[in-house]
Amino acid sequence: MEVQVSPEFEKKLKALAAKTGRAPEQLLDEALRRYETSKVAALDWSQCPAVERVPGKVSGAWVLRGTRMPVATIFENLEAAANLDGILEWYDGRDRDQVKAVLDFAVRSLEPSAPDR
Numbered sequence: 001m002e003v004q005v006s007p008e009f010e011k012k013l014k015a016l017a018a019k020t021g022r023a024p025e026q027l028l029d030e031a032l033r034r035y036e037t038s039k040v041a042a043l044d045w046s047q048c049p050a051v052e053r054v055p056g057k058v059s060g061a062w063v064l065r066g067t068r069m070p071v072a073t074i075f076e077n078l079e080a081a082a083n084l085d086g087i088l089e090w091y092d093g094r095d096r097d098q099v100k101a102v103l104d105f106a107v108r109s110l111e112p113s114a115p116d117r
Contacts, residue, residue: 043109045071050101064098071102 017024045051045062052065062071069091077087084103088094 041072043106045105047109048102048105050098050105064094064102067094069094074099074102075106 013024013027016027020027045053050065051062051071053060053062057063058068058070063069064071073091074087077090082090084096084099087099088096
């Protein structure tokens with residue numbers, strides 16, 4: 001898919017690419033991944049029964065209920081091209097249904113709302 005950008009944006013992107021030694025496509029890809037991660041972090045996790053936030057436990061981060069595994073760890077691993085089976089293997093003892101509930105909640109929360117009729 002080709003995306004048209006303004007000449008000003010293209011100039012800034014090329015300057016950043018030259019400065020960092022990375023391809024413009026890599027910079028855009030990373031920016032998009034970070035944007036998606038920030039959207040996940042901004043979700044109202046209090047509405048997901050599979051997670052909890054306990055003051056003093058993992059610095060108050062949202063974690064899988066009854067564990068010390070931060071929700072963010074799931075998404076960081078997915079960003080790094082892991083799959084559900086890999087995550088469950090690497091973090092022994094995690095409950096598949098619990099991790100799946102977190103993923104399902106995120107997907108439902110990120111879907112665009114149906115327009116009012």
